[in-house]
Structure formats: C-alpha cells, structure tokens
Amino acid sequence: MKISEEQLALVNSRIDAMVKAGSFYGKKLKEAGITRVETAEDFEKLPFSEKNDLRDAYPLGLMTAPEEEIVRIHSSSGTTGVPVIIPYTAKDVDDWAIMFARCYEMAGITKKDRIQITPGYGLWTAGIGFQLGAEKLGAMVIPMGPGNTEKQLKMMQDLESTVICATSSYALLLGEEIEKRGIKDNVKLKKGVIGSERWGKTMREKIHDMLGIELFDIYGLTEIYGPGIGINCPGSDYMHYWDDYLYLEIVDPKTGEVLPDGEWGEIVITTLVKEGAPLIRYRTHDLSRIIPGKCSCGSCFPRIDVIRGRTDDMMKIHGVNVFPAQIEEALREFPELSSEYQIRLSHLDGKDTMRIYVETNGHVDFEDISRRIAASVKSKIGFTPIVKVVEEGVLPRSEKKTKRVIDERYEE
C-alpha cells in the first residue's frame, strides 16, 4: 500500500517539526538536503531510523516539541545498556489512549467490562497503556500490575473481572493456578488481551482451553507509543493497525527495499501525528507482512500478519528470504512430528542446500513422511529442502532458546 496524499501531508508536517527542533532525524534530513517529500517515491527514499539512533540521542535528543509541552517520558530498557527515552506531549498520550481504546473495541470489549491489568507500571509502556485505553473506553480498570498471584485471583473472583491483560506466560500461569485450585466456576473472564511477547499457537490453545476465554494479540513498541497500535479482530489472527496515526511499510531486511503487499519482511513504521518524538521510517526488526484486501469483519483498517520473529532469524537461500516460522507452519501440518526441529544450511557441490531435521516416533514410514514434508515446505518457500527424519529425542534441547538454524555455508 503506497503512502496516501493525506499521509504525505502529515509526514511533511513532522519533517518540518523535526528540522526546526534539530532532533537527530531533523539533522539527518538537513544534511541530506531534504525538507519535503512530494511523492510516494520520494518518501521511499527517506533514510531509515534505527534503535541505535535513538540510543545516541539519549537522554532527550528525540524531543521535538517544546519542553513545556512534554508531559511524560517512557523508556525501553533494551539489552545493550543505554536506554531509549521517548518524550510524549499531552496529545501523544491522548492519541495513544484513542488507539488503545480502538483495540479493546476491536476485541468486542465495552465499557461494561472489568479489565484486570497485570503488566507492569512505570518507565515502560505496558501497564499504563492498557490502563489509558481502558479508561478512554470507559471500562472499569483493576490496575494490579505484575505478580502476587494470590491477590490477582482474589480480585479476579471478588470483582468478577471479565478481561485479563497479561503476557502469554503470565496468562498461562494464572490458568494453571485456577485449574489447580478448582476455582474456574468463580472466574468470570471472557477475554484475554495478550501483549509484549511473541507466542506460539500451542501456547495460545493451552491458555484458551484452560481459561475458556477468547484471546487477542496486541501489537506495539515503546518507540511508537507503546502497545495498542494494532490488534487482531475476532475470528482472525491478522492484526488491524491504525493507519490514520501510522504508516507501515514492509521492507527487505537485507537491502531495505520496499516489498509489495503480501510479502514477508521487516515492519518499518512512520508516526504521522506524533509530537514529542516523531519517527520516520523506524525499523522495528519485527517480521510480518501486509495482508492485501479488505477484512471480512468489515473494518477498513489495514492488516498485518502475526509477528513471525525478528529479522535476525531470517535466512537467505537461492535468492529467497526464508523465515523459521514458515518452516514451522509447514511442519505443524504433521501431527506425527515432535515440536523439535533443526535447519541446516550448507554449501554442497557448488550450491546451497537446506536440510531440515525433524523428530518422530518409530511408528511411521520415515521415507514417506519426509517426502510429504519436503513437498509441504516447498509449497511455502518455493524450493525443495532435504528432509531428514530422526527418532524422537535425538535433536538437542535447551532450557533457554533452542538454536533452530545452523548456517554452515560460510564456515571453513
């Protein structure tokens, strides 16, 4: 989806503000001699912004509105040390609340709901975002914050919470505790809004089964307001996002080239009306794709697919970008397989090959199943891998994150 005239006008107003304020991106544009963009093609030539730019701007180099208009800051910790500080004006805070309230509405949550919020409050954008949106909607908020499961369950029952906002792992833990205590009948939860983590289908099904609630995936990142910039609609995994506030592009993570709708790549976000810290073409490193066409739910807001990991997980083979999630999707069609798998890329006889190791028990025809898996993977990625079936328990397991992709092509 190309950027519209209306969106371009908003981008130009943000460019003006950033150049005037001399914020990091304003300086970047000034150096490049850019003060306006006239066309979608111009827009696609604008430089990207990166998390490192934001770190370099620490503490307040991103501030684009006058100081007297800034009402708060949020911060994303990051793993590398230097935090990123995002200043917000009152309008930014209100815009965020409007977007988040839309998320709740998309999930069918109303002002009659009682929303129990378990993500943390403080410097980061989680708890407070869930709260802002719920108040904008007009629902009753039960602002628990994280931990203290005993108290969470007591409030959940006494106040008859109907919506739980949590990370997937905490929702799972609550579900297990409810089951263990045999208090499911006292729990009135109907919906769960799950954010800030990537989670698999299996986990989703488990939480759904345990709590008997409808689950929604909320998208967002601190650099771009926080959670609440997109959510899936009932009956679909695809997430709608708010294109009156944000412009999304999908780019090839290696070349930065903009990809057509439907192709997988990195989400790049431009904020259209943000005042405190506008961002132009911000690289999220999240992998997804834009879903073409209109949703059957009737909403006109555009959609992206479920976040399928980070750009660092991507493999390039035979000139095609491949993501572990695509392989996973193909493997899920085979109930005979365990959840473990390993992908090995190597350079044999002058060409790149992909070998996929999967596990199963001894009761299946290894040759037959490997042929069927290879065909299924080919239908997803466009070329045929070599599939090796091994006995269950053979592949390495790790307590932490198991390494799924081993690239041996560039090793001696």
Ligand code: ZN
């Ligand atoms: Zn929809």
